[in-house]
Amino acid sequence: MNHHSYFFFYLVVESLKRNKPKYKQIVDAAVVVIAENGYHQAQVSKIAKQAGVADGTIYLYFKNKEDILVSVFREKMSIFVENLQKILGADVSSEEKLYRMIENHFRVLHSDHHLAIVTQLELRQSNKDLRHEINNVLKDYLALLDRILAEGIEQGEFEKGMDIRLARQMVFGTMDEIITSWVMNDQKYDLMKLAPNVHRLLMKGMKAD
Amino acid sequence: MNHHSYFFFYLVVESLKRNKPKYKQIVDAAVVVIAENGYHQAQVSKIAKQAGVADGTIYLYFKNKEDILVSVFREKMSIFVENLQKILGADVSSEEKLYRMIENHFRVLHSDHHLAIVTQLELRQSNKDLRHEINNVLKDYLALLDRILAEGIEQGEFEKGMDIRLARQMVFGTMDEIITSWVMNDQKYDLMKLAPNVHRLLMKGMKAD
């Protein structure tokens, strides 16, 4: 490679970097590395290499390794939260909002296999401290789910005396278990197609009419 | 040795091991150590000390550390499976069987705080391989749940077209999420009291009548 081609190569690489600030670059690299190597094999050096930066550069943007992992969760979770906020703002029934939530939850993970592996399998191997951090991030999401449920009760769509915490745990626990199974089965079947049935089960339960 | 004789040899050795008091001693010690120190602080040497044996002795009964952990899960899961088998044999409706399953699941973990911490929080930090192993153990339990669901459909108690896999994931995911939340909240409230409501939600869903 002569020094001209090096120069242009440099420009391309640089503009890629500039368009994706290093912070995002590293977070995205972490998702890929964790998904492909597993949580315990996701060394900082691997993440750095994947991000195209030096090991030390990581520490200009993150306090420590745990900080990277929490950031991964926070950054990606914000996709769910933002979508859910839009759904909440829509002028539709609570039942429809719940449906859209399930559908959104499934779609985001369906469309990003790496992310699905990371959130459903890998990040759960983190230690208790990190898991508490992750739970804090989750709280925002679950608070929005609670709002759907509360509004549904208010509008008479959902069972009047329903325990919101239990209902939330049923909705989230169900979605989570279904997605984890799907990931552990190597994402063989079409997750999206399950949404209507899941929604129906949650709304009307298992009892025959 | 062909694979048949290997299989029988395996069965004999396994049953011998499990009858030996030290095997159980070590498994029980592992539960205590993991519950009190957390998964990542549960070194083999700590388990050995708690069991009152030398480090090396562990390896006379277990192939490696992962083998201890899988054994913990298998031994303890058998309590759930045995109870559930009794429930299945009872002459009651499928709905009642489901209720008893939930009640049993909650009760076992409610009555053994160490076990609850280990199964809901600590063992989930294990790596993918171990979690696949654990899932295999779980399968027996979930197969029994599937039988309740299939019988319920057959007898017209549960929705005819219901997807059994989804329903199973809803039931298990809901129970699991509820128990995990309870453990993470330091087991502050009475888990047992939730069983009727959980059962009602799973049966009739959230929709107002």
Place this chain on the structure above:
Amino acid sequence: MNHHSYFFFYLVVESLKRNKPKYKQIVDAAVVVIAENGYHQAQVSKIAKQAGVADGTIYLYFKNKEDILVSVFREKMSIFVENLQKILGADVSSEEKLYRMIENHFRVLHSDHHLAIVTQLELRQSNKDLRHEINNVLKDYLALLDRILAEGIEQGEFEKGMDIRLARQMVFGTMDEIITSWVMNDQKYDLMKLAPNVHRLLMKGMKAD
């Protein structure tokens, strides 16, 4: 460039540097940072920040970090040397000159706590190379001490057959040990008051008359 022209070039560059305010700024910043944070916590970035310059600027004035530290020692040592030169020029006995030297040595460090910490404790943590450099700087000072001793012998004030090197090591070793103890005791007592006794001990020894 032959070694003569190199030598003069060196002199010019050196004198240019030392007149530049930033050079002194950085040396003074280094003293403060080392005294307050300790040798091993005195990162180049901290010194730069304390001096109010960018990290990179340091390298316009110093070859590397070691060069800063040697410069600190050289700059500060020159105070001792200059004072000692004045003392040597005074028209007093050698014994009096020795007294004034001790008194000066104590006074300079007594009046600059930061400097005392840096020279007695922190700079001694440097590696062998740097300590050899520091010793070179010290040589000028010790050479002046040797002159006091030689003159004293010549004038019949000091013991005729006295080994000058040993005597120098006794004088310097004694002063150094006393000051280091004083610094390690957090400079609790009055160093200056010790000068007469130290002088007396060095002159007449411990033996009872």
Place this chain on the structure above:
Amino acid sequence: MNHHSYFFFYLVVESLKRNKPKYKQIVDAAVVVIAENGYHQAQVSKIAKQAGVADGTIYLYFKNKEDILVSVFREKMSIFVENLQKILGADVSSEEKLYRMIENHFRVLHSDHHLAIVTQLELRQSNKDLRHEINNVLKDYLALLDRILAEGIEQGEFEKGMDIRLARQMVFGTMDEIITSWVMNDQKYDLMKLAPNVHRLLMKGMKAD
């Protein structure tokens, strides 16, 4: 090497090890490694290799690296202390005791070049915490020196009004400076021969009679 010769080789190595318990083995290895590589290049792995043990074995005998270094100082210092205790017990004048102390101090370091390098140059590069530890160890030694001085005053051998702390600092500072210079000059001259002159200087001072 056939397995017989391996066996005998093994016996020899083992008996060497057994005669020198691992603790001492490691301390001695540390002295050699520090002397030959310098304090900052004395990695735990090098010490382990020199001691003929695995890295991990170090940590069966020492809390951490600092613990090795403190132990080096403590173990070696005890030679000085034990010798000095014998000297104190001798039925000779205080002046003679002082002489023997100097002679002993010089001899121990003169006879172990590695140790001389380690105590005079390398260990002084340790951080403040370690140096405080080292100072604690030194205190025992200096306390014995103080006893010689106090007894000398009592018996009218040493100057009546003499400040013991100052005198101790003169004696130790002088010895220390002389030895350090000798080490920095690559131990070129005969340290032992200096003892009488040093003693004379300390006793009678520099002043001409």
Place this chain on the structure above:
DNA sequence: CATGAATGAGCTTTCATTCAT
């Protein structure tokens, strides 16, 4: 002259597992 973002080499310590007794 001055900047400061980026670099990347380097090392202590833990702990699952082995194996001579």
Place this chain on the structure above:
DNA sequence: TATGAATGAAAGCTCATTCAT
């Protein structure tokens, strides 16, 4: 069977120095 001393691989983080701007 049981022991427990010994092993040795493996990784997060710091910071002196550079160099494009």
